[in-house]
Amino acid sequence: MSSKKRHSIFRKSLTRTIIFAALILFTASTFEAYNQSQLSLVLIYFIGVLSVILLTGTSGQLSLGQGALMAVGGYSAALTMIHLQYSIWLAVLAAMVVAALAGLLLGLAAARLSGPYLAGTTLVIALAIPTIANRFFSIFKGDEGLFMDSGEPPVWLTNLIGEISFEEWELYLVLPFALLALFFASNILLSRTGRVWKSIRDNESAAALSGINFSREKIFVFVISSAFAGVAGALYGMRGIVAPSVYPVALSLALLTAAVLGGIRSIAGAFIGTIIVVFLPDWINLVLGNFETSTKVADYLPALISGLLLILTVVINPAGVMGGSHHHKKK
Amino acid sequence: MSNFLSALFSGVSSGAIYSLAALGLVIVWRGAGVVNFAQMGQAMFSTYIASTLIINGYSYWVGFIVAILAGAAVGALMDLLVMRPLSNKKRTELLSSDSMRAAIPVIASLGILGVLQALAGIIWAAEERGFPSPVAREGLTLGDTVMPFTLYDFFVIGIVLITLTITTLFFKKTGMGLAMRATALNQEVAKLSGIRTNSARTLSWAISGAASSLAGLLIAPSSTLSPTSLDLVLIIGFTAAVVGGLNSPIGAVVGGLIVGLVMSFVNFYMTPEDVYISILVLLLIVLIVKPRGIFSGKDSRRV
Numbered sequence: 001m002s003s004k005k006r007h008s009i010f011r012k013s014l015t016r017t018i019i020f021a022a023l024i025l026f027t028a029s030t031f032e033a034y035n036q037s038q039l040s041l042v043l044i045y046f047i048g049v050l051s052v053i054l055l056t057g058t059s060g061q062l063s064l065g066q067g068a069l070m071a072v073g074g075y076s077a078a079l080t081m082i083h084l085q086y087s088i089w090l091a092v093l094a095a096m097v098v099a100a101l102a103g104l105l106l107g108l109a110a111a112r113l114s115g116p117y118l119a120g121t122t123l124v125i126a127l128a129i130p131t132i133a134n135r136f137f138s139i140f141k142g143d144e145g146l147f148m149d150s151g152e153p154p155v156w157l158t159n160l161i162g163e164i165s166f167e168e169w170e171l172y173l174v175l176p177f178a179l180l181a182l183f184f185a186s187n188i189l190l191s192r193t194g195r196v197w198k199s200i201r202d203n204e205s206a207a208a209l210s211g212i213n214f215s216r217e218k219i220f221v222f223v224i225s226s227a228f229a230g231v232a233g234a235l236y237g238m239r240g241i242v243a244p245s246v247y248p249v250a251l252s253l254a255l256l257t258a259a260v261l262g263g264i265r266s267i268a269g270a271f272i273g274t275i276i277v278v279f280l281p282d283w284i285n286l287v288l289g290n291f292e293t294s295t296k297v298a299d300y301l302p303a304l305i306s307g308l309l310l311i312l313t314v315v316i317n318p319a320g321v322m323g324g325s326h327h328h329k330k331k
Numbered sequence: 332m333s334n335f336l337s338a339l340f341s342g343v344s345s346g347a348i349y350s351l352a353a354l355g356l357v358i359v360w361r362g363a364g365v366v367n368f369a370q371m372g373q374a375m376f377s378t379y380i381a382s383t384l385i386i387n388g389y390s391y392w393v394g395f396i397v398a399i400l401a402g403a404a405v406g407a408l409m410d411l412l413v414m415r416p417l418s419n420k421k422r423t424e425l426l427s428s429d430s431m432r433a434a435i436p437v438i439a440s441l442g443i444l445g446v447l448q449a450l451a452g453i454i455w456a457a458e459e460r461g462f463p464s465p466v467a468r469e470g471l472t473l474g475d476t477v478m479p480f481t482l483y484d485f486f487v488i489g490i491v492l493i494t495l496t497i498t499t500l501f502f503k504k505t506g507m508g509l510a511m512r513a514t515a516l517n518q519e520v521a522k523l524s525g526i527r528t529n530s531a532r533t534l535s536w537a538i539s540g541a542a543s544s545l546a547g548l549l550i551a552p553s554s555t556l557s558p559t560s561l562d563l564v565l566i567i568g569f570t571a572a573v574v575g576g577l578n579s580p581i582g583a584v585v586g587g588l589i590v591g592l593v594m595s596f597v598n599f600y601m602t603p604e605d606v607y608i609s610i611l612v613l614l615l616i617v618l619i620v621k622p623r624g625i626f627s628g629k630d631s632r633r634v
Contacts, residue, residue: 115434115437306445
């Protein structure tokens with residue numbers, strides 16, 4: 001690839017990232033504390049959904065275990081902060097490295113599996129991994145979990161922009177990671193690597209014939225995608241606690257739902273899907289406020305509607321909101 | 332020694348139930364090429380229906396039969412409303428890649444699982460309830476000694492054996508069973524020989540729904556019933572199906588027994604928390620040593 005082309009990919013990704021940053025900062029300034037906290041959650045989920053976009057959308061490997069990799073990241077960050085007194089930034093880095101290693105192991109196994117075998121196995125992993133926390137209670141503290149704290153905003157920041165609320169600090173802590181994730185994901189998807197991964201998704205035999213070592217590439221996708229999930233998991237734990245109940249199977253499914261709703265091959269789609277999944281309960285409450293409803297309806301309605309949206313999306317347009325309609329394209 | 336026998340009997344009895352769950356997965360995989368992750372959601376739904384009937388004064392057997400019919404109906408509806416439209420879709424850009432074609436129905440089944448669990452939560456609230464068993468679940472006594480098995484264990488094993496016999500006879504001896512086997516083997520050829528492949532597929536979904544509902548009914552007395560209480564059975568059933576070979580009904584039965592025994596022995600001799608990890612380890616060993624399962628035949632599907 002010519003350096004000119006690489007330069008243009010770099011610039012395109014950078015532009016996307018800067019526009020995204022401006023959009024988030026502007027939106028946050030119009031939000032109250034609760035919605036600012038929800039926005040941080042959107043950014044954390046977004047990183048996790050990007051890991052699904054890379055793995056499933058780009059390379060075609062359906063994993064239901066991204067929540068387990070987030071748990072790996074969360075526990076790594078919490079343990080390094082508690083025992084090694086790492087700063088938050090270092091802890092997230094540690095989470096990324098450990099999750100990437102876990103992804104390497106998973107990828108080595110996954111390279112042999114395909115389709116439903118991979119989906120089922122990763123589902124078993126999503127269920128089994130969190131139980132380790134109870135098994136090795138002295139390290140992981142079981143269901144009680146490990147406490148994690150995003151701390152106080154550093155002095156240089158408060159000097160620069162004045163006193164900020166807890167929610168704002170949380171947002172400023174998460175935003176740089178979301179921006180880095182967006183930048184890297186965009187670079188990968190635009191580059192040769194992204195096209196190689198798509199060739200694995202679209203036609204394994206053709207990819208192999210054109211000299212691509214697709215087992216190695218499959219493992220590579222797993223490592224990168226797991227690094228994303230690890231960062232998301234560490235930031236997710238920083239909202240208070242790292243425990244098995246924080247990373248249930250439902251978390252893996254929520255990430256997949258967000259990815260599919262928005263468009264499983266598109267970064268913009270990942271963001272839109274994430275907004276839908278995070279804010280859906282709030283929107284439903286807003287609507288339900290006008291009606292008399294029992295609490296059990298209110299509790300289960302978000303799950304019902306996101307399930308229905310997921311089914312409708314795959315039946316009507318599997319490419320999702322941002323996938324556009326390719327129905328008329330002749331293949 | 333008594334520990335060993337207890338583990339053995341409880342393993343066989345629970346393994347028989349896992350066999351049914353695995354059989355449900357295998358039937359849909361062979362018949363429609365989909366691993367149905369909504370399966371135990373369907374089972375949970377029908378078990379709630381049975382539970383509601385029984386609470387309202389109907390006998391166990393009325394609840395039992397209505398639940399199995401409901402399971403079959405939900406399975407058929409899933410195919411008609413979601414899976415058939417999906418498989419009839421034109422080759423859009425996304426679906427034209429093999430890996431995504433395989434992934435989309437799986438994602439749809441996860442959506443259905445979410446919908447069924449949410450519906451059950453809304454209709455029957457989230458409170459856990461028990462589920463009755465038709466026969467005693469205390470250890471049988473012979474003279475003064477308490478035996479390591481219960482009448483319920485025999486009931487479970489009996490029902491599972493009857494079901495397996497009926498299913499085998501249906502697939503081997505009836506015309507519809509033959510049509511379904513032909514569809515599973517090669518859909519295009521089956522269609523050309525005049526078999527209504529669409530109906531055969533819907534029937535696979537219905538039979539699988541009935542089988543998994545039966546598994547739900549049988550396992551419910553030994554746990555509580557809640558919208559998510561059968562999720563674990565899905566994972567065990569999947570492992571059992573993979574151990575035996577996703578293509579093989581006999582494999583499903585053997586796989587179910589193997590998984591049941593492994594879990595039961597881990598439970599008796601190690602700590603109960605190791606059960607999940609032991610399932611994962613068993614699954615990984617099988618996938619590494621014999622990825623197509625113990626009973627994979629020569630006609631196994633290349634995936």
